[in-house]
Amino acid sequence: MSLGFYAFGEPRFVLVMIASILFNYLMAIVITKLKTGTALRKVSLAFCIAGNLSVLFIYKYFDFAASNLNKLGAGIPLLKLALPLGISFFTFQAMSYVIDVYRGDVKVQYKPHYVGLYISFFPQLIAGPIVRYRTIENQIDNRTVSFDDLSEGVRRFLVGFLKKLLLANNMAVIADRAFGMGDAERSVVFAWLGAVAYAFQILFDFSGYSDMAIGLARMFGFKLSENFNYPYVSKSITEFWRRWHISLGQWFRDYVYYPLGGSRVKTKARLVFNLFVVWLLTGAWHGASWNFIFWGLMYFVILTFEKFTGIPGRLKTRPARGFYQVFTLLCILFGRVLFRADDAPSAIRYAASMLGLSGNSFFSDAVVRYIRDYWVFLIASLLCSTELFKNLRARVDAAQKKSIRTGANAFTVVFYSLCFIWAISYLILGAHNPFIYFNF
Numbered sequence: 557m558s559l560g561f562y563a564f565g566e567p568r569f570v571l572v573m574i575a576s577i578l579f580n581y582l583m584a585i586v587i588t589k590l591k592t593g594t595a596l597r598k599v600s601l602a603f604c605i606a607g608n609l610s611v612l613f614i615y616k617y618f619d620f621a622a623s624n625l626n627k628l629g630a631g632i633p634l635l636k637l638a639l640p641l642g643i644s645f646f647t648f649q650a651m652s653y654v655i656d657v658y659r660g661d662v663k664v665q666y667k668p669h670y671v672g673l674y675i676s677f678f679p680q681l682i683a684g685p686i687v688r689y690r691t692i693e694n695q696i697d698n699r700t701v702s703f704d705d706l707s708e709g710v711r712r713f714l715v716g717f718l719k720k721l722l723l724a725n726n727m728a729v730i731a732d733r734a735f736g737m738g739d740a741e742r743s744v745v746f747a748w749l750g751a752v753a754y755a756f757q758i759l760f761d762f763s764g765y766s767d768m769a770i771g772l773a774r775m776f777g778f779k780l781s782e783n784f785n786y787p788y789v790s791k792s793i794t795e796f797w798r799r800w801h802i803s804l805g806q807w808f809r810d811y812v813y814y815p816l817g818g819s820r821v822k823t824k825a826r827l828v829f830n831l832f833v834v835w836l837l838t839g840a841w842h843g844a845s846w847n848f849i850f851w852g853l854m855y856f857v858i859l860t861f862e863k864f865t866g867i868p869g870r871l872k873t874r875p876a877r878g879f880y881q882v883f884t885l886l887c888i889l890f891g892r893v894l895f896r897a898d899d900a901p902s903a904i905r906y907a908a909s910m911l912g913l914s915g916n917s918f919f920s921d922a923v924v925r926y927i928r929d930y931w932v933f934l935i936a937s938l939l940c941s942t943e944l945f946k947n948l949r950a951r952v953d954a955a956q957k958k959s960i961r962t963g964a965n966a967f968t969v970v971f972y973s974l975c976f977i978w979a980i981s982y983l984i985l986g987a988h989n990p991f992i993y994f995n996f
Contacts, residue, residue: 558676562641569640572611573676579607580650581671584657588664601658608651615639620844642682644841648807650675653689655811662690670696679772683765683993685783685803692778699777709774714972716767721979723940724761725989726933727753730926735896739905743920747909749927755892756937759788761992762801788888788941791881792868793858796888804841808834819863831860847900851891858887 563570583604590597613621615637622632653674656662665671673696674689734742734750742750766783773780783802790796797805816830832853839852861867868880890907897903908914927934939945952964 558673558678558681561678562676562681566641569638569643572615572640572643573646574672576608576611576646576650577672577675578668580604580654580675581665581668583607584654584664584671585666587654587658592660597658601654604654605651608647612643612647615643617840617844645684645686646675646681648686648804649689652686652807652811656689662693665689665693677773677778679776679778680766680769680780683762683769683991684801685766685769685780686807687780687803691781695778701775701777705777706775709771709776711771711972712774713768713771714976716764716769716771718972718975718979719760719764719767719940720991721982721986722975723933723937724757724759724764725982725986726930727757727760727937728989730930731757731896733922733926735906739909739914740916742906742909742914743917743923744910744912745919745923746926747906747916749923751889751893751906751910753934754896755788755889756934756941758892758895758992759784759941760937765991765993786941786943786946788885789943790884791877792862792884793855793887794862796884797855797859804838808838812837824864827863828860831863832856835859842895845899847894847897847903850900850903851894854887854891854894 559570559573562573566573583600587597587600587604590600614635616639619634619636622630622634625632653662653671657664665674674687674692677687677692680687730753731750734746734753737746763784770780770782781803785799785802787796787799790799813830813834816833817826818830819827821827821830835852835856836849837852838855839849842848842851868877871877871880890910893906893910894900894903897906905914909916912918949964952961955961
């Protein structure tokens, strides 16, 4: 059914998916049969990783590399291949399975349809979270489907659905207008409004998909790991990356950073190198474009600074910690500009507009118009990006009076139902607005 789901949207590329499943299924068995510590076993793992990355390179990075080499006179013809949906996600999942088998962290799976289910599992196939085989290894055979799981799965799916339809898509209207304006036409305040709107858009777009994936999986009895934890309340960039796209951060930590030596290295130069490699690859993972590379390197610089200075842990006063939290949010915001722009020069020009360096006005009528039309969604996005409702729910659940819990549950059902109808109206009347991470 998962392959059928994928084939519905990508009829040609389902063959790439099947090839990935069979290749990694067989390589895991080959590695298991070889004696631990032998050179041939290591070569087999290297061959498997190279095979996976080669497919990813051909579809995602070949034209980018060729076009840059062609600027130096290489004359390499471009392939102009379409990007298979979800290839970055299912390729990383497949590699993690084989690597874990090699390490002895999981047992090899001899049933090909089990490996196929893991790699192609439709709820999170297209845009994550990146699931480890160890997470669902036992759940494939030993899971129960209960009414409680179904109920919680529906609720969680609905939360993600509302995030996408009501928050992300409405924030996209502001962001698209701001980033689509000319540099001189875009006022300083509207440039900031557009950057903030995009920050909300990508949060609720991606976390909304993750919620929907986790909810769908829960309906079938699978319990997947969380992928977001209110990242915009972070007090440092280090904390931000523990809260944002958690599954990707953990993947690079366990399969790149730790194998390179992590932070337990003899020299600072080696630590810098390890961080550089991780964030260069993180940027490249998001897309074959220089702005993604620069985006990853921006985080490399800031995280290296935090690692060596011990900030914000060394800040003792509340004003100092508050100042650094504001600095963190500004870094995230300018990072979003680099992420959203078509290329690096466009990002620089947009940032210049935010700083009033493009000959642009400070204020414009567009600010008033868009705030007037979207103020409800802006406030809702702000509140939903904090832990406010999570903390309120925890207090309700801890309430001694049963009437409080019953009333809160009834209100929640009515509220979700009304929002669901509202979101459906947007879905019917609105323009096509796919998930952002479908691009990666």
